Amino acid sequence: MEGKKLKLSSRVIHSGAIKEQYKSVTVPIYQTSTFAFENVDQGAKCFTGEIDGFIYSRIDNPTVRVLEKDLAALENGEDGIATSSGMAAVTTLYMALLGQGAHMISTDAVYGPSRGVMEDHFSRFGVESSYINTADPANIIKAIKPNTKLLYIETPANPTMEITDISECAKIAHEHGILVAVDNTFCSPYLQRPLDLGADIVIHSMTKFINGHADIVGGIIVVKDPALYKKVRAMMIVMGCCIDAHQAYLVMRGMKTLAIRIDRAQENAMKVASYLEKHPKVEWVKYPGLKSHPQYELAKRQMDGPGSMICFELKGGLAAGKVLLNNVKVAILAVSLGGVETLIQHPASMTHSKTPAAARLKAGITDGLVRYSVGIEDVEDLINDLEQALNKI
Numbered sequence: 001m002e003g004k005k006l007k008l009s010s011r012v013i014h015s016g017a018i019k020e021q022y023k024s025v026t027v028p029i030y031q032t033s034t035f036a037f038e039n040v041d042q043g044a045k046c047f048t049g050e051i052d053g054f055i056y057s058r059i060d061n062p063t064v065r066v067l068e069k070d071l072a073a074l075e076n077g078e079d080g081i082a083t084s085s086g087m088a089a090v091t092t093l094y095m096a097l098l099g100q101g102a103h104m105i106s107t108d109a110v111y112g113p114s115r116g117v118m119e120d121h122f123s124r125f126g127v128e129s130s131y132i133n134t135a136d137p138a139n140i141i142k143a144i145k146p147n148t149k150l151l152y153i154e155t156p157a158n159p160t161m162e163i164t165d166i167s168e169c170a171k172i173a174h175e176h177g178i179l180v181a182v183d184n185t186f187c188s189p190y191l192q193r194p195l196d197l198g199a200d201i202v203i204h205s206m207t208k209f210i211n212g213h214a215d216i217v218g219g220i221i222v223v224k225d226p227a228l229y230k231k232v233r234a235m236m237i238v239m240g241c242c243i244d245a246h247q248a249y250l251v252m253r254g255m256k257t258l259a260i261r262i263d264r265a266q267e268n269a270m271k272v273a274s275y276l277e278k279h280p281k282v283e284w285v286k287y288p289g290l291k292s293h294p295q296y297e298l299a300k301r302q303m304d305g306p307g308s309m310i311c312f313e314l315k316g317g318l319a320a321g322k323v324l325l326n327n328v329k330v331a332i333l334a335v336s337l338g339g340v341e342t343l344i345q346h347p348a349s350m351t352h353s354k355t356p357a358a359a360r361l362k363a364g365i366t367d368g369l370v371r372y373s374v375g376i377e378d379v380e381d382l383i384n385d386l387e388q389a390l391n392k393i
């Protein structure tokens with residue numbers, strides 16, 4: 001049966017396995033750095049692209065190609081470029097699309113290092129960037145300059161859960177000849193497909209939901225336009241930030257359960273968010289599944305579910321938050337997200353600590369904000385765990 005005719009929850013299991021001679025059900029791991037040529041002419045034709053053929057695993061690898069094609073199919077893109085980490089995907093994208101004198105507009109609450117690498121390093125090469133609340137499209141129009149080449153949005157944003165309207169952004173950006181890239185890490189293609197909404201490029205930290213088991217780091221860039229795809233792939237090859245075949249295999253193993261993991265995690269998240277919202281010690285909760293989320297309607301329209309990331313602040317701010325973070329016993333105090341295990345962290349001192357304090361506050365990342373990535377444990381255990389930790393405040 002053709003992969004595209006199946007529902008996404010089936011496609012994550014049955015998409016593109018290698019048609020290999022022994023009919024293995026899982027994708028074989030091609031643990032090799034290099035591939036033999038039949039003769040000089042065949043080797044030369046692989047290099048010119050006249051014929052398809054694997055050359056060297058930094059360029060491409062049969063195991064990795066299955067993962068790239070699978071994710072491109074799930075995101076409805078032309079093709080994918082897997083990378084050694086999510087940040088490798090981000091920097092490869094910046095390198096491919098931005099040159100001296102270029103300007104990028106980005107979501108202010110973007111993942112800390114996606115901003116840090118731009119402000120601390122790309123700035124040294126004459127690349128400018130502006131960070132705005134992309135949830136309000138009027139801000140994008142105001143930020144556009146004649147040299148703006150890329151609109152880079154993260155939605156829902158990490159960690160504020162602010163939601164940006166992808167279709168609206170694509171419309172505005174394309175009217176000005178600007179490319180749109182979306183970091184879709186918080187949703188995975190199971191909950192949101194930015195290319196279908198008009199974006200040109202999607203990136204993921206596969207470390208998170210796509211792999212789902214907190215045992216690898218990896219990233220991917222999926223591109224809609226074939227010429228743009230080639231340009232970004234060429235950059236990944238010279239940067240040398242390819243994913244390893246074994247790592248790619250683990251991602252594909254994790255990806256098979258993407259749909260059931262997310263279904264369970266977001267069912268848990270809805271219950272945890274509702275519990276927190278009613279708790280007298282909680283100042284506010286932001287979760288796209290709650291009616292109190294400022295973009296609840298947009299989330300319903302744009303996403304196929306609210307996901308399993310929650311942020312909140314306790315009455316008593318940072319001091320109270322620290323007591324909670326230090327006393328949870330089921331949730332693990334650790335950065336990262338999107339795995340089967342519930343993780344809790346403090347963005348201002350952890351994932352976003354390198355973002356200057358004023359910029360952090362402007363982006364809504366208050367000192368007391370707690371980020372909670374809901375896993376697939378029994379939800380009663382998660383709520384009891386929060387309750388006993390909140391009782392210590």
Ligand SMILES: Cc1ncc(COP(=O)(O)O)c(C=O)c1O
Nearest residue numbers: 085086087111158185205207218
């Ligand atoms: C939204 C988002 N994008 C990108 C990254 C970077 O991914 P990685 O840690 O795999 O390099 C992260 C990591 O937390 C993230 O949360």
